[in-house]
Amino acid sequence: MAKTIFERIIDREVPADIVYEDDHILAFRDLSPQAPVHILLIPKKHHARHGTVPSEDHPIFAHLLAAAQRVARQCHLEETGYRLVINHGPDGGETVPHLHLHLLGGRPLSWPPG
Ligand code: 5GP
Numbered sequence: 001m002a003k004t005i006f007e008r009i010i011d012r013e014v015p016a017d018i019v020y021e022d023d024h025i026l027a028f029r030d031l032s033p034q035a036p037v038h039i040l041l042i043p044k045k046h047h048a049r050h051g052t053v054p055s056e057d058h059p060i061f062a063h064l065l066a067a068a069q070r071v072a073r074q075c076h077l078e079e080t081g082y083r084l085v086i087n088h089g090p091d092g093g094e095t096v097p098h099l100h101l102h103l104l105g106g107r108p109l110s111w112p113p114g
Contacts (some may be wrong), residue, residue, distance in 0.1 A: 006042050006098035021048065024060065025067040027103075036106025037075050037082070041067050047099040050088045064101045077105040085113075 003044055008014040008027060016028035030038040043060045047053045052098030053060060065084070072082050087094040 004041075004046070004096055004098040007046060009040060009042055010042070014020055019075065020071050021066060022063075024063040027067060027071050030102070035104040035109065037077060037104065039071055039075070039103040040102040041071065041081055042098055048097045049094060049099055050105065052085045052101065060099075064099075068103050071103055072105065074103065075103075077103075083103065083109050 003011070003013075003065055005014060008028055009016045010091065018026065018028045019059065020027035020041075025041055027039050027041040027043060030040050041064055043064065045057070045060065047060070068084055072078060075082075082103060085102040086092075086100070087102075
């Protein structure tokens, strides 16, 4: 199967503005930011989307949330606030089939989403 754009970023075949990395997670700025801070956090191990991660890999959910907390602190968003989003499938608005968590902040975000 062809690599997704995010696997190509992990493999450093495509450049990205990387803000955080550990053994499990890579975080980089979204190419088309929807807020002053818009960072994508992805597992290095490929999973297409949230709903298909098998139970043996569920620890990745904790890794993603913990890394998001670190990055949010790094971006000084603790006081002003931020939003974490995972889009699953067509109705969710998913466009890249590699599990990713959006971290958005730096402006007030409306609710509900469109
Ligand atoms: P989704 O809609 O699947 O939840 O989010 C995919 C996100 O990936 C979008 O916000 C889109 O702007 C971002 N994106 C797509 N291609 C690239 C890329 O090549 N580099 C970066 N940094 N972000 C990308």
